[in-house]
Amino acid sequence: MQTEKMREILDHLRAANTIIISRHVRPDGDAVGSSLGLAEILRVSFPEKRIFADNEDFYESLAYLGSEGDRPTDADYAGATVVTVDCATSDRISNRRFSMGKELIKIDHHANVEPYGDLSWVETGRSSTCEMIAEFALAFPEELTVNQKAATLLYAGIVSDSGRFRYRETAPSTLRYAAAMMEKGVDTQFLYANMYLEEPRILQFHAQIVRKIQYTESGVAWLHISRSYRRRKKLTMQEASEVNNLMESTKGSLIWLVFVECDDGSIRVRLRSRFVEIRALAERYGGGGHACACGATVHNAQEEATLIAEAEALLKQFKQSHPTLF
Ligand SMILES: [Mn+2]
Structure with missing residues (x-):
């Protein structure tokens, strides 16, 4: 657990008026879950701030996780804090405007081959970025609220990126954070009915x-x-x-x-x-x-x-x- 790093990120988010969140192109469950999950946590926790997800692509097969909401305009980027999640390299960010903000924060669990951003929290070997976002939110319970919607998004990402808790990055903490999300009321049957269906x-x-x-x-x-x-x-x-x-x-x-x-x-x-x-x-x-x-x-x-x-x-x-x- 990198408490100092998380605290630093929270300080930046607290200071921002506008926060814009992006993920990697061709998103998977973790990318969608972590971007929309973090956006939801920040919307609920800081109702006075303007929180956007800004991504250029989406998958119909992940639509059950919910929609992105309105995208920011170019003007919204002035002074904004941009956060990327689950995205190792800047060329894979699903948002070509990512550098138009005031600062850029990277949160990721891939190998840090390109340490971009003004501030980054990268933990290679974590099961998912969603697990990191869950840890982040739970570390500051006074300030950050995880509602059922956010918990569902994060749980979906943890499950999908860990291959249903089978891949080797699955750690005791993975299960603890998944459990903590379930306690917020995740409808696992709804999720599984959507996650593993094939046409x-x-x-x-x-x-x-x-x-x-x-x-x-x-x-x-x-x-x-x-x-x-x-x-x-x-x-x-x-x-x-x-x-x-x-x-x-x-x-x-x-x-x-x-x-x-x-x-x-x-x-x-x-x-x-x-x-x-x-x-x-x-x-x-x-x-x-x-x-x-x-x-x-x-x-x-x-x-x-x-x-x-x-x-x-x-x-x-x-x-x-x-x-x-x-
Ligand atoms: Mn991932």
């Missing part, structure tokens, strides 16, 4: 794509989804990328790679793993992220094959040195 066309896509999973000698599972297949099935990049989840229950397979061809011809890679750290691998291909959950980009079949071969070497070496782990 029939997506289930059909999964059924089809499972048969195309390939495995290397040591058990790296991988899939390539071409641009033409993606278009034929009318899949967004996000929908196509999410199939790592289908691989992680394969016994003996500890690294899961999905290569999805973008419209511009580059190939986006989603890397996931259990036990084996893959961040350095992702960073060699222009990416990064968490120890066991990363993104990267390759530009042709050759680079893709090399990345798979490097993942295979990594897994082979890991299995040799940890023969009893899996």
Whole structure:
């Protein structure tokens, strides 16, 4: 717990008249939960301040979490404190006006590859940014109020970014903050009814794509989804990328790679793993992220094959040195 850092952030927020909150592009549950959750906490706690969420994209599939509200005008940025949540690098902020405020505060749990902002609170290894926002709010109960709406947003982000408390960043504190949010009246059945539902066309896509999973000698599972297949099935990049989840229950397979061809011809890679750290691998291909959950980009079949071969070497070496782990 970084109490001093949290106190410093609270001081800045208390002093601000206008606070604008942004997250990363192509948002997930944690990005939406932390941005809208923090906005709600600040609206309730400081009714005299003007609080905005300002983001350029949103996902229809996350609409059950609620809407963003009105976006600020350029004039609103004058003197404003801008906070980014869940966003490691400034180029991924879903708001090109982020630098128009008086100051910029970064709150995040990704590797701090670009320590941007005038003030930042980054804790790599935390399950989610939502967990950090929950901790922040609960640390100052006299000043910050978490209502049911905020608690629901933060709980949703904690659950989604921790893979329902399964990923290795899940700590005792993750469960404590989730419990504290539940005590504020989170409707978990409503959340789960929305979070893990798939349209029939997506289930059909999964059924089809499972048969195309390939495995290397040591058990790296991988899939390539071409641009033409993606278009034929009318899949967004996000929908196509999410199939790592289908691989992680394969016994003996500890690294899961999905290569999805973008419209511009580059190939986006989603890397996931259990036990084996893959961040350095992702960073060699222009990416990064968490120890066991990363993104990267390759530009042709050759680079893709090399990345798979490097993942295979990594897994082979890991299995040799940890023969009893899996
Ligand atoms: Mn996150």
